[in-house]
Amino acid sequence: MPRILRATAAWRISIWTTLAFAAGTALAFYIVYLFVAQGIQDHSDSWLKGEAQVLAQVSANTPRDRIYNRIIGEVAELAARELPDERNKQGQKLNSVFFLEDDPGSGGSPLWIGPGSADTFLSAIHGIHLIPGIPKSLTVNGYPTAFRLVAQPENNRTIYLGLSTRGNLRLLHIMTRRLFLLWGGTVLLGFLISYASAYRTLLRVERITETVGRIGSKDLGERLPEPANSDEISRLAKTFNRMLDRIQSSVIELRTVTDAVAHDMKSPITSIRGTLESTLSSEPDEHWRDSIGEAIEGLDRLLYLLNTTLDVAEGQAGALSLDRTAVDLSAVVKQLVDLYQPAMAERHHELALDAESRVVVDADLSLLHRVISNLLENELAHLPAGCRIAIRLRSHEGSAELIIEDNGPGFPPEIISRAFERFVKGKDSQGHGLGLAFVDTVVQAHGGVVTISDRPEGGAVVTLSLPALQVV
Amino acid sequence: MRLLVIEDDQAIQGFLRRALVEAGYQVDTTSNAKAGELKALEGIHDAFIVDLGLPDMDGLDLIARCRAQGSQVPVLILSARRSVDERVRGLEQGGDDYLTKPFALAELLARLRNLLRRTSTPQKESVRLHVADLELDLLRHEARRGDQILQLTPQEFSLLEYLCRNAGRVVTRTMILDHVWRMRIDPATNVVDVHIYRLRSKVDSNAIPPLIHTIRGVGYVLKHA
Numbered sequence: 065m066p067r068i069l070r071a072t073a074a075w076r077i078s079i080w081t082t083l084a085f086a087a088g089t090a091l092a093f094y095i096v097y098l099f100v101a102q103g104i105q106d107h108s109d110s111w112l113k114g115e116a117q118v119l120a121q122v123s124a125n126t127p128r129d130r131i132y133n134r135i136i137g138e139v140a141e142l143a144a145r146e147l148p149d150e151r152n153k154q155g156q157k158l159n160s161v162f163f164l165e166d167d168p169g170s171g172g173s174p175l176w177i178g179p180g181s182a183d184t185f186l187s188a189i190h191g192i193h194l195i196p197g198i199p200k201s202l203t204v205n206g207y208p209t210a211f212r213l214v215a216q217p218e219n220n221r222t223i224y225l226g227l228s229t230r231g232n233l234r235l236l237h238i239m240t241r242r243l244f245l246l247w248g249g250t251v252l253l254g255f256l257i258s259y260a261s262a263y264r265t266l267l268r269v270e271r272i273t274e275t276v277g278r279i280g281s282k283d284l285g286e287r288l289p290e291p292a293n294s295d296e297i298s299r300l301a302k303t304f305n306r307m308l309d310r311i312q313s314s315v316i317e318l319r320t321v322t323d324a325v326a327h328d329m330k331s332p333i334t335s336i337r338g339t340l341e342s343t344l345s346s347e348p349d350e351h352w353r354d355s356i357g358e359a360i361e362g363l364d365r366l367l368y369l370l371n372t373t374l375d376v377a378e379g380q381a382g383a384l385s386l387d388r389t390a391v392d393l394s395a396v397v398k399q400l401v402d403l404y405q406p407a408m409a410e411r412h413h414e415l416a417l418d419a420e421s422r423v424v425v426d427a428d429l430s431l432l433h434r435v436i437s438n439l440l441e442n443e444l445a446h447l448p449a450g451c452r453i454a455i456r457l458r459s460h461e462g463s464a465e466l467i468i469e470d471n472g473p474g475f476p477p478e479i480i481s482r483a484f485e486r487f488v489k490g491k492d493s494q495g496h497g498l499g500l501a502f503v504d505t506v507v508q509a510h511g512g513v514v515t516i517s518d519r520p521e522g523g524a525v526v527t528l529s530l531p532a533l534q535v536v
Numbered sequence: 537m538r539l540l541v542i543e544d545d546q547a548i549q550g551f552l553r554r555a556l557v558e559a560g561y562q563v564d565t566t567s568n569a570k571a572g573e574l575k576a577l578e579g580i581h582d583a584f585i586v587d588l589g590l591p592d593m594d595g596l597d598l599i600a601r602c603r604a605q606g607s608q609v610p611v612l613i614l615s616a617r618r619s620v621d622e623r624v625r626g627l628e629q630g631g632d633d634y635l636t637k638p639f640a641l642a643e644l645l646a647r648l649r650n651l652l653r654r655t656s657t658p659q660k661e662s663v664r665l666h667v668a669d670l671e672l673d674l675l676r677h678e679a680r681r682g683d684q685i686l687q688l689t690p691q692e693f694s695l696l697e698y699l700c701r702n703a704g705r706v707v708t709r710t711m712i713l714d715h716v717w718r719m720r721i722d723p724a725t726n727v728v729d730v731h732i733y734r735l736r737s738k739v740d741s742n743a744i745p746p747l748i749h750t751i752r753g754v755g756y757v758l759k760h761a
Binding site: 327330331332333334335336337338339340341342344345346353354356357358359360361364365367368371399400402403404406407410430433434437441444445 | 545547548550551552554555558616637638639640641642691706713717719720721722723724725726727730731734751752753754
């Protein structure tokens with residue numbers, strides 16, 4: 065992709081899609097989290113309630129003798145063992161359950177099984193309002209995690225059973241981490257999928273843009289591929305193609321008309337010119353001879369225009385018949401430079417030729433003469449007096465490359481992209497705008513390429529490359 | 537010399553007849569291939585001028601039919617197409633010639649002379665050309681005007697030689713490019729004229745009566761004034 069990522073529509077679309085998707089999934093994951101947290105708490109609360117009832121019953125049925133404390137203590141211990149083994153990182157068993165039997169009437173110390181001392185817990189318990197049989201959270205000084213606590217009245221005593229939320233919190237913590245990772249992965253996957261699909265879709269638009277750009281500047285005959293389905297982009301391609309059909313048919317119609325007109329004008333011009341020329345030889349009056357000569361020169365300019373129009377038309381219609389032979393391009397260029405040298409010198413141009421010897425191409429000699437003379441004509445016609453023109457000929461990677469450079473004003477910017485079209489010329493140009501169209505047509509018919517550009521330091525460059533023949 | 541012009545465009549036929557008569561030929565004209573074939577087979581013409589685009593038959597077919605019936609008369613073909621197809625090129629090698637429309641009368645006359653000369657007995661090739669006091673030695677590539685040797689480049693010598701060979705007859709720029717540079721190009725600028733100016737400045741120095749004349753609208757002629 066030539067442009068930077070952030071400037072593409074695919075990037076913007078996928079970013080917004082991903083943001084929406086991330087928010088949605090985050091909400092869903094949070095709801096799942098809440099349900100699970102509630103579920104875990106309900107689970108431990110129902111255990112607490114059950115165990116507290118069991119302990120209350122045991123306490124009621126057990127006579128209050130010496131071994132009462134031991135029996136209750138063991139039952140409480142047994143209950144604690146039902147919980148999954150909870151150990152800290154060092155492997156020590158964590159005291160996550162406590163049991164407290166408070167008997168305010170007896171005046172003795174309460175029965176306590178659990179970590180630390182009963183007093184800290186008692187004072188914490190007395191600080192909250194408990195409804196019997198309903199578990200509630202309890203924060204105890206010196207314990208970082210809260211406890212869930214249930215109270216069970218038994219005669220005039222109260223049995224308290226507490227369970228640390230540490231295990232639950234750890235479970236939730238692990239779950240949160242996993243959910244978070246899962247969420248991150250989902251969002252990333254979502255981003256990739258949405259980017260890929262947006263990119264693929266927009267790539268089709270990009271291809272349409274490229275193709276239409278190319279068609280606009282070069283070949284009106286090319287068409288966009290039309291996919292079988294009929295989504296928006298296929299319809300865009302189809303619409304473009306219908307539009308191109310219409311443009312092409314009007315262009316062809318226009319060309320056919322100009323070509324027909326040009327062709328039909330040849331016969332009358334031939335007879336007018338012939339008549340003038342035969343009159344010229346028999347006319348004794350010099351004044352008349354001058355006028356007739358001027359008329360013939362005017363006709364010749366018109367003919368030049370007509371002929372080149374027709375040549376380009378023939379070439380573009382693929383009707384240019386090539387009489388190909390092995391041509392030594394260096395000899396041809398040298399010959400033309402010799403021909404044009406005096407005219408160049410008259411305009412004070414400096415014409416330098418630097419040609420490799422024996423650069424052979426398979427070409428129509430007379431068309432090649434006309435192509436190169438056209439380019440030299442351009443130099444003569446468009447350069448102000450006293451310029452330097454450098455002509456170089458090289459064979460380079462199987463092609464013959466002819467480069468004509470000058471230090472003149474260069475191509476007018478308004479024509480540089482369309483200089484090979486018919487009748488395109490600079491606004492100060494005296495020509496017809498056919499020379500380069502002709503050059504391009506002929507070179508293309510030979511399987512070559514012509515390019516024009518401006519040199520950064522000023523002046524124009526025309527590069528003509530033709531497939532070279534291997535010299536044996 | 538008697539010519540047969542087979543051309544359907546009346547205006548072109550008209551000026552061809554006038555110009556050819558003026559150039560000293562006897563001229564017959566027809567507008568279609570059928571009548572043309574009949575006249576051609578009379579065997580009284582020295583050359584045919586045939587338009588390719590005749591209404592009832594292709595000009596090339598007409599020539600083929602004449603050839604098949606034993607006619608050996610040279611043909612100058614007039615073609616309206618700029619790029620000339622292989623069949624016409626083939627005819628050129630067979631001794632006939634072609635001209636693309638529109639053409640300069642001067643060129644038509646020059647080609648016609650060429651065709652007619654080819655069929656008559658070849659003249660002995662001279663090694664010296666004379667026009668007034670201008671003399672060209674083709675072997676030594678030396679040109680003199682009176683007793684003065686002209687300093688000419690090889691290119692200028694070829695150009696002067698061509699003008700001398702056609703002394704008294706007008707040659708066009710296209711003809712000069714075709715014969716001196718061997719190129720069929722059609723420049724819109726004054727490339728050929730600059731060569732002529734340079735040659736003229738060497739051949740026609742001020743004192744002597746000029747030999748190279750410009751015929752405006754047509755071309756140049758080398759002649760004794």
